Amino acid sequence: MPDEKSFHMTPDEFRRHGHAVVDWIADYQSRVESFPVVSKVKPGEIRASLPANPPAQGESFEALLKDVEQLILPGVTHWQSPNFFAYFPCNASGPGILGDLLSSGLGVQGMLWSTSPACTELETHVMDWLVRMLGLPEKFLSSSTGGGVIQDTASSAAVCALLAGRERATNYASNRKGCNGRLVAYASAQAHSSLEKAAMIAGIGSENLRLIEVDENFAMRPDALARQIEADKQAGLTPCFVCATVGTTSSNAMDPIAAIGEICRGHKLWLHVDAAMSGTAMLCPEFRHLQEGVELADSYNFNPHKWMFTNFDCNCFWVADRRALIQTLSILPEYLRNQATESGAVIDYRDWHIQLGRRFRSLKLWFVIRHYGVEGLRHHIREHVRLAQQFAGWVQNDNRFELAAPAPLNLVCFRHKGGDTLNQTIMDRINRSGDLFLTHTKLNGKLTLRLCVGQTNTKARHVENAWKRIRDEANELQKIA
């Protein structure tokens, strides 16, 4: 029978190869500190090791796994190393990885409630759990006027929030007629670059995203925001959206949400709160003062894939008024019509984001929350903050160094007082050594080093060693100078 010939992996082969992959990952976790954190390969080096053409015949699974070890691993920068202090983290954990594996294994596509009810309902349920866990307003609950959805990244969530704000401000006319070049949006001069990208994507234009000046702590100045909105209205423009950040990427600055929210309410502007990394800290009641005023937000998002042990991608996005979001993004072709949708009794998440198709992302988030419990999550977040604060203290006590910005949580911005070149050299030497990975920003025009404590397995000894390595490099460079 011609149809019985098969190149597929059988369940038994899957079992055997799957165990091998799990073992490889467990071993990787055990030896991750033995690799240089930053890959040392040169541009083109990985590609040069790969065959120019795809194989005509299939290859053994063992050959694939061997190539991962020999050809791919040298080109990996180890985001899961406890010595990774760069950017914001993108951490992971066993329960997250295994929840995601189950999602791959079930292979459901949850675009509609009816295409896999559990995919939608578990997501709604976990998003409701998180509203309570993070001290977010009741209106974000699915049982209220709002609701939450898992998106891929904060960039996509920002696009959706901006679109909803755009549509609400134009009475849903931009969706039909297109933008008119007169819409204006607002974010702080320190907001994430994804806001500029969102303004470009949404047809608003980067020049119509006003970058509001910040105060000495790099937080948005509400008075400057209010003045700019007034000026734009005077000029006949249509303000539609404000993004306030709980923890900017550059320096972890905290915009004053309450003051910004009052201004938005006065002008009926959509307020989006971006807490991409720092949102995880809100698991701990003692940090929630940093998002005071969040009850004024129309939308909010944070990334469990940054600091909450849930492997990429997992962005949690809530809105206070789900009708506004759905009206902005809904389309209903005949081939997606079904009774459940038409009954109005269910959520169809394809109307909550850009994509149509979607995977069963809530499994990994559910696994993480249940594995750790609220207590376990809080423990590790507090520990990361404690270690970052300790590091900030060491910086302050060494008179060659200075803090470059307040360090409210787990990001420390600091610099050697010797100037940009010296700081760049310290960072380059450390990163090239492979011992740890730091990145930089510019604050007040000065090169600033950033150390972010958030990788799942980062402990006291890793932070201690980071500080030792930084001081060693500074000592070495002083000798040379």
Next chain:
Amino acid sequence: MPDEKSFHMTPDEFRRHGHAVVDWIADYQSRVESFPVVSKVKPGEIRASLPANPPAQGESFEALLKDVEQLILPGVTHWQSPNFFAYFPCNASGPGILGDLLSSGLGVQGMLWSTSPACTELETHVMDWLVRMLGLPEKFLSSSTGGGVIQDTASSAAVCALLAGRERATNYASNRKGCNGRLVAYASAQAHSSLEKAAMIAGIGSENLRLIEVDENFAMRPDALARQIEADKQAGLTPCFVCATVGTTSSNAMDPIAAIGEICRGHKLWLHVDAAMSGTAMLCPEFRHLQEGVELADSYNFNPHKWMFTNFDCNCFWVADRRALIQTLSILPEYLRNQATESGAVIDYRDWHIQLGRRFRSLKLWFVIRHYGVEGLRHHIREHVRLAQQFAGWVQNDNRFELAAPAPLNLVCFRHKGGDTLNQTIMDRINRSGDLFLTHTKLNGKLTLRLCVGQTNTKARHVENAWKRIRDEANELQKIA
């Protein structure tokens, strides 16, 4: 030492629990046919089985896996059942799932070349392989003027293509100043709903997406397209983008790419070719005539997560001129600056899509291609097409039924001649039985059943049984009538 307390899963625990999850998935694969394909739960039923509050303390992994089996599984519609013939497939395979597991385990975030060189270079390499494998034009190669990138879905790819067309038509001014309400885009009246959504997102407006009439085979009429473009230009509007579809979602209609491409070239419009499902068929040279003229495309995309055994999400998107795409989507804040980017010697994929962060998606695609080899992939695609053609023959030979559209590949659109109500009843009864899953569309105003052969493990007996079940229901309903 306070920092040594840990709630994390250790590598040894990961090994043990990981084996259990792999075994669970292998068992699921073995017993998938024992479940009703369409979940029988009612709205709210899954949520009602879940605790209202998250656990304060962590739970055992065994408890999680038990809940997947007992609480989640009843709410799953089994996209991986060989009796799944609905929508377009979203198939998967062992090598795809395990490649994705490695991606989760490595946990790299490949926004920049420098944040994990292997993540970028393997992706570029595999995308170049696929250009040859699918008979796509040389200009899509990274070694030429173009290049490929893995996106999540065809919806996101459509947004990116539309944005690039928008920017090229406005000399990159819309990005800065916003849209002006005068841009126009084109797709067939049978194009995917994501095009309408993309026009809304991009600030062009759904009313400015012209839905061009189709011929008797549901393919776009080039003459109608040409007339509409002329009319829009006469009206002082700015045409910027055309989407042509290789295999529409509704009926698998094939737009005439060559004729559409010539029109686009004449008017300097961006031509995007959407081959979301049918692109996989181009692995087989005998089907490539269906995309004749593809060398005129500015961008092209297909979804290995639909029909090429690569689990969701995996969309392959190519452009002929990478500079146009990058100029459309690029942003460069200080905290992402690095030497590799500034050298110009590397690709930074964050400038090729909406998101900033990205996972190591090419691993699963690489695993699939190497596991099957080109030969293995072709074998299974040909077999799916053969089975669909056989089904179409059965429909034609039963005088109670008719084909509703040509069936060039693996989708068969058909109906009982007894009218909409009868077809709806046949479909509802079959889907409720759990034996298989069909969905519908409307063609020429008539309800039409769709049977798509594309699930990884669908074999002759599954298609034979589908036809038997459809005839049985028709017989039964005739008796009642």
